Amino acid sequence: MNQFPTSQNVLPTSGQTGAPQHDDIFDIFNLFGVLWRSKWLILFFVVLFGAAGWFYANKVATSLYTSTTRLAFQVRSQQVVDVESVLSGVSTEQPAINTELGVIRSRRVIGLLVDELELTEDVEFNGLGKAPLFSKFGIRNMITEWFTGEEVTPTRPDEETLRLRTTLNVQRKIQVRPIRNTYLFEILVTTQNRRKSALLADTLANLYINDQVTVKFEATRHAVNWLTEQIADLEQQIDAIEDQIETLRTTTDLVSPEAAEVLNLRAKGIQNRLTSERAALDAKKEHLEALVALSQKGDPAAITEGLDDPITARLSQRDLSDPSTAQAIVNRLQTLTEKARNDVQRIESQVEALEESSNRLSQQVANQTESLNALNRLQRDREATNVLxxxxxVRLKETSIQIGLQQPDSRVLSEAAPGTPVAPRRLRIQVGMAFLGFAIGAAIALLREIRHTGFRNAKSLERKTGISVIGQVPKIPISRRDGLLQYFTERPTSAAAEAIRNLRTSLLLSNIDNPPKVIMSTSSVPGEGKTTQAICLAQNLRGLGKSVLLVEGDIRRRTLAKYFNTAPKGSLLRVLNSEITLQDAVEKDPETGINVLMSERSNANAADIFSSQRFQQFLENARQTFDFVIIDTPPVLIVPDARIIGRQVDTTIYSVKWDATGEEQVREGLNQLLSVDCNISGLVLSQIDAAGMKSYGYGNQYGAYSSYGKSYYDA
Incomplete structure (x- = not known):
């Protein structure tokens, strides 16, 4: 739709309306009002969901019961110094306690419980029972049975798989929780049977305690076996070492360490003698070489000078030229040389003998030393092995006496009683479902309220359209249209009659100097009470002694005849076609004195009829003949008749049905009238429900519909 030129002849859009007024502020009281008006809807959802919750809690949900067994740890200090540590309790450290709690829920211990109670045959745990109706498998089985017509029965797996499945299912039913600031803990088991829960809790506690003893017994027995094997190996090692010692003693000439030391001293003495003899031999060899050198010279003088011999020294005092003396010196040299040669040979023989003795003793010392060292090593090995x-x-004896003396690290303080119900929480489920129903009902009510676009009070209508509301007409309690005039005649002081009087007053006072004479009554869509208001306004104006002409401008529907019991003399079309005069065509109602000009079916287009010069002349003639002319036209948004007629009348009253006609419909209808410069005196909020006004919180704000107006108006 095109934008219109000024705000004087076009309505503001919804985004251009002013700040929200008090009656549109969505405060807590409005919220309670919305909920109260939808109380039956909300109650329906509360009852529906509450009943569903009751049905689920009592007919569908499986009852579960929890039993609790309380145990205590036998704690000990962290330091372990003797054999008593094997018989004492667990460590007080938190990780050690948490480990024990995990052991209770371990698959191995739960497996012992499954075997002990033969839980693989229990359908609650083996997965061979019928799946719950609202579970994933239950829905799948139900669909399968519906399509196939055969009951779905689970297939029994092999024993190992069945035991594993049962163990995992039982494990999910068990909880172990410590009690803070104590060494106490509880085993909680939840099943579908009171006594079964207690049986499983007590059995699991006993199995855990027995498992502690079994583990200790197995550890002790393993230690005994290991120590026994080690002792046997050590005994074999000792026997082997002793055999080696005996073999060493029999195969070698072992002497005592003292004898070996004496033999070593002898070897050292011979070595010393050998050294001195070798030095003497060297000296003798040098002396022999010197004598040989003197013999080669043959000079007696040189011989006597080179020899350190007393006999030669005496001979040297003789005459060396004497041949006998020279010969005697040479003979003495030869004697000394021979003696020196003999001494060398003798010493060499001694050195050879000493070397042989030294080598023999050294070999003996080395052999004895090696044998003694080997013996010492074997003896040390034997001693070390003996100690080990x-x-x-000793450890074997200490450990052996512990077999059968092991004590568990925990003990049962309180055995389980028959399980207490834990699920379903019937009251909680029913209350929760009822609250959910309330929330859904309230959400629907609020959503309906948010999406509602009708008008429930005059202030809201005025603010949204920018046009004054000149009348508020209640819903008239009649069952037939022909009873409308009778109702106003018999109840002239009713709230509806007073509302029409207020409308009349507002309309006439809208322009005191030049009151409107030709009035058009229209609306956005059918069913908004525009015809009723036109008739009532005509009756009210006639009550002032004025001559009133009521014209049926809706030549398509022609509903005006249903309100009057008289047959029409003529019609609007016949007057326009000059087939009959206005005075002859008008039918005067004998009860109210209203002059009525009805319409008849025509093949001509209604818009063309009302746009004709003949219709303008008709209006001018009616204006001159009657004090007031009221034209009932079709809805603005249906056909263009009202826009055409609206340009030719003095004013227009626009009916808006209470709590029904949408804001966009009203805005569009008014904009269409304003776009052709129609003069709109005001709006009429029609068919108001007084009880509805009160339920929406407006009962004390609008005179005739408030609790204060009851004493002024008839019902």
């Missing part, structure tokens, strides 16, 4: 053997033997 004795240590293991």
């Amino acid at each position: 053997h004795e240590t293991f033997l």
